[in-house]
Amino acid sequence: MDRKVVIPGEEIATGEDYLPGEGTEKREGKIFALKFGLAEEQNNLIKVIPLSGNYQPRRGNTVIGEVENINSAGWFISIGASDSAFLSMNEVPRFVNKDAMDEVFEIGDVVCAKIWSMSKRGIDLSVKGRGLGKIKEGIIFYINPNKVPRVIGKEGSMIKLIKDETDCDINIGQNGAIHIRGENVEKELFAKKAIEFVTQKSFIEGLTEEVTKWLEENKK
Amino acid sequence: MVDKVRTTDRVTGERIAKYLSEGKRFDGRGPLDFRKIIVEKGISKKAEGSVRVKLGETEVIVGVKLGIGEPYPDSPNKGNFMVTAELLPLSSPRFENGPPKFEAIELGRVVDRGLRESGFIDFEKLCIKEGEKVWTVFVDVYSINDGGNLMDAAALGAIIALKIAKLPKYDEEQNKIVFELTNKPIPITDIIPIPVSVHKVGDAFLVDPTREEEDLSKTRVTIGISNGIISSVQKSNSESLSIDEMKKVFEIANEVSKKTLKELQKYF
């Protein structure tokens, strides 16, 4: 089956051979879409890759968020999910003085963190690890979280291409927040435009070639 | 960022401000450049005049309706005028349902003053019978997408909507309006009160901010100016300006208003 755009309630396939995957359901031997997105079949499993929708946090995700509150045990960080996430002082790789929490992170700081646990209580973050912690410089912008895999590309190929061609460090949060840091603002804005190009064209065939071409044409 | 009511983050904010201090903006404009003004006329057949105005991602719609009312005792020979603005929750996660908040009220009032005080509308010609009956002109503004600078978009929309509006038929015997447009325009003059909101971001001044830039704006001065004559001013927000800065703001407004007028006249 070719990939095709489906809308909620649309019949994708008929037959007992097919199994309903994510974003689909089976009713009377037929597979129906439950979301607007791209229907895909692999080994008889049919799923719908959503094209839109808010961030659904998962364990292991790297996210970029803003400190919105502080208590005596840690920091509340908004990551674009419906619940704010908590970064405990125990998950910071340095000594934290309880009376001066804001020496580590203050309200409004931008932090790159990992979701290490999710429960009914909420989302727990950690900044122990390479590349995690406070973001001090650069630009941050937001794309739809469902387009993050496209921006990263197969085994990181797309983002590597953009990094190489723009000379920028790029951090992608699975929540759709993207941090770019380069030698100067022009380079950062160029990288941002390149990523936006990917998100706009994310469903065309031969995207890598298109992006290569775009980068070539727009490079100053 | 919770509930997507995010304002521009600190890190990006510092970048925007630093870039501005070099006279540059993220979207490539100079500090005193407006985005392209796009106007679509006649978006509601049920209005006496209506327009859609787009400035980049910002979109507002403005409609003019007419009614018959009594004049105010202190101006028995003048028509009535009222501007209302609704910042629809449809247009931004920042806006909520419920009674109008300050931002919407201020927007309506500032647009109102700019139009009223400039002499743009010849109020005496809106008088039907002195002391008894006058036309009431309603200008209603709705935000459709907030991408920064709703203020100027609204005022520009109001100018064009009034410019193209036609009076409806008035049935004198029955004392009511028949919604059937005549050829008669609303009595307006050549004095066009161009709105210019000047924002201070970091130490720099700019006009027509994007949403990100408006988030960083410490103070805004909205000026209604026509041919170098200022008819309304509103300085908003709690950051002070020096005397020299304030003087500079008026120079900026004067300069920018000339370019804006030229752009706007394409749609007259």
Place this chain on the structure above:
Amino acid sequence: MTAKFTRPDGRGLKELRSTEAKVGIIPNADGSAMFRSGDTIAYAAVYGPKKMHPQHQQDPATGQIRCTYNMNSFSVSDRIKPGINRRSMEISEITKWALEPVLMLEKFPNQVVDVFINIIQADAGTRCAGINAAALALAHAGIPMKDMVSSISIGKLDKTLVVDLTKEEEDYHEGEGPTDIPISMTSSGKITHFQLDGKIGVEQIKEAIDMAKEACQKIYEIQKKALKESIKEE
């Protein structure tokens, strides 16, 4: 048999007005759409799912949907005073009822999906246009849904049934006068909204339902096309 009924705008009895739909019209929203039936234009924007505020309205068992229907002051010839009124409050709730059955809100405990509808220009059928736009905006926002919802107004003018009434037809004065029957249903034919204002017999109302089913199918195809085309454009 009575003489053949002619509609003021010359349309066939089962003919929709010129109809158009587009998604993604409001960049700030999580999902958005425009739906136009003739001279009736509705915009809808969806924000969420997001945490429900105030907190005491949160439901740990399921997510919720809130709808707000609003007519712009200059969408009709007699200016409407801005703000909510009894009519808009009722239509807001009707819209919610029309859409809720297809939404899989149980996936979003303690959260809320906000739907805002604005009527830009009105020539009857505004609640139907609003529901059509809202269903599109919800799908566009990636909200999980069992099905789409499509809405149409069936009219009885004197004795004749017609689809997609205009304001002029709503004000029809001859014979038995006008009856307005706005109906919304899923593409599989589940009725989620039904109202009636006027006079009609039981046999004829059944006929009206069948007409609505046929018309909603056409609306559904227009909605489907709008969503699919939004990807091509990208």
